[in-house]
Amino acid sequence: MTAEGTAPPRRxxxxxxxRKALLDAAAALFDARGYGGATVREIGERAGLDAALIARYFGSKEGLYLAVLADEERAAERGPLEPDLAALAERLLTRWDGAEAPLRRALASPAPTPPERAQLRRIVRRLTDPAKEAIGGGEDAALRAELLVALLVGVSVSRANGTLAKLAGASRAQVLRQLAPLLEALEGGEGSR
Amino acid sequence: MTAEGTAPPRRxxxxxxxRKALLDAAAALFDARGYGGATVREIGERAGLDAALIARYFGSKEGLYLAVLADEERAAERGPLEPDLAALAERLLTRWDGAEAPLRRALASPAPTPPERAQLRRIVRRLTDPAKEAIGGGEDAALRAELLVALLVGVSVSRANGTLAKLAGASRAQVLRQLAPLLEALEGGEGSR
DNA sequence: GCAGTAAGTCAACAGTTGATGACATCGCTC
DNA sequence: GAGCGATGTCATCAACTGTTGACTTACTGC
Incomplete structure (x- = not known):
């Protein structure tokens, strides 16, 4: 009755x-299905509530989506400042791998609305700014920090969807091991050639 | 009348x-909107035809999607064998960057069906097998070749959707420049430490 | 214990979606 | 030119979607 993924008991x-139950259910389904693939009825059912509460509490499905992203923004703001790219990679992979992670799905989504995009950019800036400074600051450093995020988005979504067979089948430790030289290259930049 | 993205003239x-017009229109819209976000009416309109022809010629929307992926598979098979990771990166970035590229969208999609996933795995294998051999073959090499694909998927979708501001704003030349040390690291593997 | 209000449900709606089948029209062959 | 079949369109359908408002019920405060 309280098994993972099924509706919680009456309370x-x-x-x-x-509100929390709807946010959690939505986060899971937006990650698993994408925004368009997650229906309000499914979200409601997973939360053990009626879907009408989505419009009541969040204004609309889109409002719920932005609230889920706002949760991710708060988590990024409350989390520690990652001092370097390796720490950032560790944090994102821990947060995203094998988990319900709406942020990585949102970062890979096909057609974000302007408010969605603005929010995602803020979150990424919050996550990358400290590590960016650690590799020198400036435009190149920002680009390399974002390359790391892009890499982890790619790794994370393909491990979740199974389209890259070896990556999907590898353990997290294996993935981290293979990522290590990439992180060094990103920390060194093009001068590391 | 024949401007990009609008319906072609009567012929x-x-x-x-x-069939070709529908495949082209679908490829563009599946890339731009994702599978679920692209409607048969929009595809038909873009192709300058009635949406009913999708079911007529391809059996269903899903059948059209698989046909678009089959086109990508044929392109992968007919293309040259990329001898190393750098050549593969160049090829994928050329094919995916600033273009209508259903494959990168499909590789990042949230919940592929088993036939979709099988097809995508075949395409990736076809693309990565030669370059994998160039870095030694075996499981680690396969993993690294796939890491390259994951990286380019992440870069490509985030440049298209604008969620990573610096990456979206950078020129392709800048991106390639920053990717160069990553490619070297992937070619060297964890032994490059 | 009762009244009032907040929380949750239910039924319904308008609009959209992929698909179907009847119909119209074009183009080719005789 | 006529006939036939292939091609394309149009109208319709069932199912689904997000949203709304009326209704029900539980809980709190007096």
Missing amino acids: ARDADAS | ARDADAS
């Missing part, structure tokens, strides 16, 4: 808990 | 040309 009425 | 009836 006393609690709007905050209901 | 004499030609089933092959119509």
Whole structure:
């Protein structure tokens, strides 16, 4: 009854808990299906609530999506400042690999709306700014920090969707091992040639 | 009238040309919107034809999608054998960057069906096998070749969707320059440390 | 214990979607 | 030129989607 992915048991009425349940259900389904593939009925069912509460509490499905992204933004702001690219990679992979991770799905989504895109850019800036400074700051460093994010998005979504067979089948330790020289190259930049 | 993205002018009836028009329109829209975001009406309109022809010629929307992926598979098979990771990166970036590229979108899609996933795996194998051999063959080499694909998927989709600001704003030459040390690291493997 | 309100549900709606089959039209062959 | 079949269109359908508002029920405070 309380198994992973099924609706939670009935509980006393609690709007905050209901909002949280909808956010959690939405995060999982937006990650697994993408924004368009996740329906409000499925989100409601997974949360153990009626889908009408989505419009009630968040204004709309889009409002719920932006709230899920706002949660990711808060987590990025509350998290530690990652001092270098290796720490950032570790953090993102830990957060994204084998988990319900709406952020990596959103970063790979096909046609973000302007508010979505703005929010995602803010989150990425928050995540990458400290590590960017550690490799010298400036435009090149920002580009390399973002290359790391792009790499991890690619790794993460393809491990989740199974399209790259070896990557999907590898252990996280293996993936980290193979990523290590890439991280060094990113930390060194084109001068490392 | 024949501007990019709008329906082509009326022409004499030609089933092959119509099939091609639908495939082209679908490729563009599956890339831009993802599979779920592209509607049969929009595909039909873009092809200058009625959407009913999708079911007629391809059986269903899903059948059209698999046909688009089959085109990508044929292109991979007919293309040259890329001798190393650098050549593969050049080829994929040329094919994917600033273009209508259903393959990169498909490789990042949230929930591929088993036939979709099988097809994508075949395409990736075809693309990576030669370059994999150039870095020694074996499981580690395969993993590294796939890491390159994951990286380029991440770079390509984020440049298209604009979620990573610096990467989206950089010229292709800049991106290639920053990728160069990553490619070297992938060619060297973890032994390059 | 009762009243009032907040929380949750249910039914319905308008619009959209992929698919189907009837119909129209074009083009080729005789 | 006529006939036939292939090609393309149009109208329609069932199912689905996000949203809305009426209704129900639970909970809190007096």
